[in-house]
Amino acid sequence: MGTAERYEAPEQDVTGRxxxxxxxxxxxxxxxxGREQPxxxxxxxxxxxRRRRLPDPVRTAAVRAVLIVAVTxxxxxxxxxxxxxxxxLAFPMVLSSVASTVVATWGVLDVWVTRQVWKQRNGVVSxxxxxARALRRERRRLRRQAKAAGRGQKGIRQPGGAGHLSHP
Numbered sequence: 001m002g003t004a005e006r007y008e009a010p011e012q013d014v015t016g017r018x019x020x021x022x023x024x025x026x027x028x029x030x031x032x033x034g035r036e037q038p039x040x041x042x043x044x045x046x047x048x049x050r051r052r053r054l055p056d057p058v059r060t061a062a063v064r065a066v067l068i069v070a071v072t073x074x075x076x077x078x079x080x081x082x083x084x085x086x087x088x089l090a091f092p093m094v095l096s097s098v099a100s101t102v103v104a105t106w107g108v109l110d111v112w113v114t115r116q117v118w119k120q121r122n123g124v125v126s127x128x129x130x131x132a133r134a135l136r137r138e139r140r141r142l143r144r145q146a147k148a149a150g151r152g153q154k155g156i157r158q159p160g161g162a163g164h165l166s167h168p
């Protein structure tokens with residue numbers, strides 16, 4: 001039977017009955033009751049970040065510090081194991097572990113300093129406290145009152161006298 005005949009002939013199940021065609025939204029009747037169409041879930045669900053991302057210079061310093069600390073810990077473990085085994089490599093490893101500890105300390109301090117510098121240059125948005133804002137508002141109000149009082153006393157004085165136009 002060719003492709004054309006297969007599509008033209010009514011489909012029949014084992015009992016010899018032709019299945020009833022359903023609409024697009026209706027479930028199919030020839031699917032057994034226990035077997036549903038598979039429900040596809042997304043691999044992950046986007047959630048908002050709890051904290052903001054670190055600035056690039058700070059993140060770079062942090063990655064560098066983590067790598068240096070990891071290498072230092074590996075060196076310390078190797079030095080300890082070499083010491084237990086009585087290997088000739090124990091002494092050089094202990095010396096390099098001490099040097100790496102100094103470098104790791106520098107790396108961690110570098111993260112802290114970089115973070116503080118970045119905050120001072122870019123990150124700090126100064127918001128005055130409510131007390132400072134109220135004081136500033138009060139000073140502004142007093143200045144406006146003083147200007148208004150000065151204008152009222154001084155007035156607009158012309159050589160011809162107050163209230164006279166310059167043209168007769």
